[in-house]
Amino acid sequence: DAGVIQSPRHEVTEMGQEVTLRCKPISGHDYLFWYRQTMMRGLELLIYFNNNVPIDDSGMPEDRFSAKMPNASFSTLKIQPSEPRDSAVYFCASSWGRDTQYFGPGTRLTVL
Amino acid sequence: QKEVEQNSGPLSVPEGAIASLNCTYSDRGSQSFFWYRQYSGKSPELIMSIYSNGDKEDGRFTAQLNKASQYVSLLIRDSQPSDSATYLCAVITGRRALTFGSGTRLQVQP
Numbered sequence: 001d002a003g004v005i006q007s008p009r010h011e012v013t014e015m016g017q018e019v020t021l022r023c024k025p026i027s028g029h030d031y032l033f034w035y036r037q038t039m040m041r042g043l044e045l046l047i048y049f050n051n052n053v054p055i056d057d058s059g060m061p062e063d064r065f066s067a068k069m070p071n072a073s074f075s076t077l078k079i080q081p082s083e084p085r086d087s088a089v090y091f092c093a094s095s096w097g098r099d100t101q102y103f104g105p106g107t108r109l110t111v112l
Numbered sequence: 113q114k115e116v117e118q119n120s121g122p123l124s125v126p127e128g129a130i131a132s133l134n135c136t137y138s139d140r141g142s143q144s145f146f147w148y149r150q151y152s153g154k155s156p157e158l159i160m161s162i163y164s165n166g167d168k169e170d171g172r173f174t175a176q177l178n179k180a181s182q183y184v185s186l187l188i189r190d191s192q193p194s195d196s197a198t199y200l201c202a203v204i205t206g207r208r209a210l211t212f213g214s215g216t217r218l219q220v221q222p
Contacts, residue, residue, distance in 0.1 A: 044212075055207070
């Protein structure tokens with residue numbers, strides 16, 4: 001089993017640019033989660049999907065952030081326009097049911 | 113008050129000792145509790161889950177839950193240097209997904 005796959009692993013961009021992070025969940029899992037981790041704020045849930053439908057997006061910081069899950073095997077998290085304060089590690093996780101989540105390797109985003 | 117609180121540490125224990133990690137949560141309606149381990153630069157990985165009051169053992173790890181006190185702990189017996197990591201407590205409440213604590217950094221001294 002390949003586990004949760006995220007791309008890119010590292011992203012460096014300039015303020016104002018659009019950033020798209022990608023995630024492929026474990027096959028058969030019905031939940032997908034996007035998290036952001038920083039030293040200051042720890043691990044924060046941004047949004048999660050159940051059967052491709054967004055269930056809770058209350059953690060999405062502002063309108064600059066959007067997430068989609070067009071099918072069971074792919075999700076994107078987009079930031080437009082990006083700002084330096086968005087610099088963080090973004091994790092995608094998937095699960096069968098809400099509890100036992102398996103995390104991807106993360107995308108380290110740096111916005112200059 | 114944070115929903116899930118942990119002492120940030122570091123907690124330093126000698127090799128072979130018992131490491132005790134603690135976590136409190138604010139919502140009495142919380143129903144599922146988890147401990148994740150995160151090595152520096154890596155993603156969190158699940159160690160234990162616990163759903164009812166009492167102890168749950170898995171190898172060198174024991175999770176303890178006390179819903180009346182809103183307290184969950186993780187004991188690591190015979191601590192090894194390879195156990196040095198940040199341990200994250202996480203809770204599921206209602207329809208929400210996992211809420212994580214800020215983590216406790218554990219250092220096992222050889």
